[in-house]
Amino acid sequence: AQKITQTQPGMFVQEKEAVTLDCTYDTSDPSYGLFWYKQPSSGEMIFLIYQGSYDQQNATEGRYSLNFQKARKSANLVISASQLGDSAMYFCALVTGANSKLTFGKGITLSVRP
Amino acid sequence: DTEVTQTPKHLVMGMTNKKSLKCEQHMGHRAMYWYKQKAKKPPELMFVYSYEKLSINESVPSRFSPECPNSSLLNLHLHALQPEDSALYLCASSPGPSRGETQYFGPGTRLLVL
Numbered sequence A: 001a002q003k004i005t006q007t008q009p010g011m012f013v014q015e016k017e018a019v020t021l022d023c024t025y026d027t028s029d030p031s032y033g034l035f036w037y038k039q040p041s042s043g044e045m046i047f048l049i050y051q052g053s054y055d056q057q058n059a060t061e062g063r064y065s066l067n068f069q070k071a072r073k074s075a076n077l078v079i080s081a082s083q084l085g086d087s088a089m090y091f092c093a094l095v096t097g098a099n100s101k102l103t104f105g106k107g108i109t110l111s112v113r114p
Numbered sequence B: 001d002t003e004v005t006q007t008p009k010h011l012v013m014g015m016t017n018k019k020s021l022k023c024e025q026h027m028g029h030r031a032m033y034w035y036k037q038k039a040k041k042p043p044e045l046m047f048v049y050s051y052e053k054l055s056i057n058e059s060v061p062s063r064f065s066p067e068c069p070n071s072s073l074l075n076l077h078l079h080a081l082q083p084e085d086s087a088l089y090l091c092a093s094s095p096g097p098s099r100g101e102t103q104y105f106g107p108g109t110r111l112l113v114l
Helices: none
Strands: A003-005 A010-014 A019-021 A024-026 A032-039 A046-052 A064-069 A074-079 A088-096 A102-104 A108-113 B004-007 B010-013 B018-025 B031-037 B044-050 B053-057 B064-070 B073-079 B087-094 B109-113
Touching: A003 A088, A003 A102, A010 A019, A019 A108, A024 A074, A032 A064, A032 A074, A046 A064, A046 A074, A074 A088, B004 B087, B010 B018, B018 B031, B018 B087, B031 B073, B044 B064, B044 B073, B053 B064, B073 B087
Parallel strands: A010 A108, B010 B109
Antiparallel strands: A003 A024, A019 A074, A032 A046, A032 A088, A064 A074, A088 A102, A088 A108, B004 B018, B018 B073, B031 B044, B031 B087, B044 B053, B064 B073, B087 B109
């Protein structure tokens, strides 16, 4: 069975600063993928970044980067130069096996202060 | 273009009503998903369609009935719902049903059952 853990109850960051959102996972499958999604109060889940278990480099997408530490089973999201529009709920999700079924963490609320 | 559309945005229905939620994508994706999300919780997978065939049903009650008329369209038929079914219903699609295929979500339908 797989498990995703997001334990930070809520995060605050000053505008223009960087913030790290934590995610740890557990799976016995050597082939897996990790996703991060952002969900503003409007409800839509927005894909941010993906890391495959065999990817040699940490994934980056614009201001988003993934600090992937395979031995520690962590996949933390780093947002650089925070913007007010980054205020949202952030979900980490794990996919294993042959299908695309996502296991979501419980999410972290990020609030960006002006 | 990574757009998934959902209609209606909001829906209020009584416990004896029959209604349908609609989801559409024109990205050529061959896998489509329905999720249910309660407030401040992660999305829960309900159904997966792969190449227009139902591939995963997460033991969802029969009052929810999915339908995939063609590769671009996914419906969720609702009948005799309970107040606890009130939630945000999210549709998603991915290029294929394999691990690592990114799921792109629609804006959701907020359902209230009275």
